[in-house]
Amino acid sequence: MGLSFGAFLSVRAAAFEKRLKVCIADPGSLSWAEGILNHFPAPIRQVLVGDGPDVLREAFTWTAQHTSLKWLVRDYAWKHGVREQDVFKALLAYDNTPVIDQIECETLVMDGTEEMARGQAKRLFDALKCPKHYILFDADSTAQAHCQIGAYSTASATLFDWLEGRL
Known part of the structure; x- marks a missing residue:
């Protein structure tokens, strides 16, 4: 499991480490640079x-x-x-696109409606070819911010429910 930049790295690790049973990315990110650069106006x-x-x-x-x-x-x-x-x-070097097809373990991508790198988690989820799951936290859950800051108990309960029976 990885949080923030660690989520980018956890997905990358899962592409190469075949002993993993599950991978959790919170939030998911396909391209770290794109997620950061999208904070800036196009010019x-x-x-x-x-x-x-x-x-x-x-x-x-x-x-x-x-x-x-x-x-x-x-x-x-x-x-x-x-x-x-x-x-x-x-x-720009931090891009999982070339290795995404190598991920074989079941992968959970967590996301929030107020996530800083908007759209990156969904892009990662859509690119995955392995067994996958997507959880989107919104204002009703109070866990909509980056890595569910401020609502770790809500996110943890959801995460542990997902993990139950998988490990």
Whole structure:
């Protein structure tokens, strides 16, 4: 089981580790870069993965005006061991599309209606060829946020119900 970026990695691990009986991705993600880059307006996305210092300066000026995105860039630079201006290019390498067909174990993809990487979990679920299940949490469940933050008991109960009889 993986949460957030760990969910991306858990799916990747399941593609290569054939001893796994189940895999749980919360939230699921097919392309980490796409999930992150979709937070930006289209012109900024093009700039962030483009080349040239003037282009990058424009993008980082825009990003610096948005505190949460500024934090995200710094955090990802640290986590991925790259300079801030290289974060988005580095994220392009995190794509499970080429290995998704290698997953054989039963896979649960969890998602929320207010998930940060909107649409990524469903894209992952749709791409899976193995036995699969999809759970979408909404406002009624109170578990609609990223990794069900604020409603872990609800998500855990649902998860353990799903796991019962599978392990």
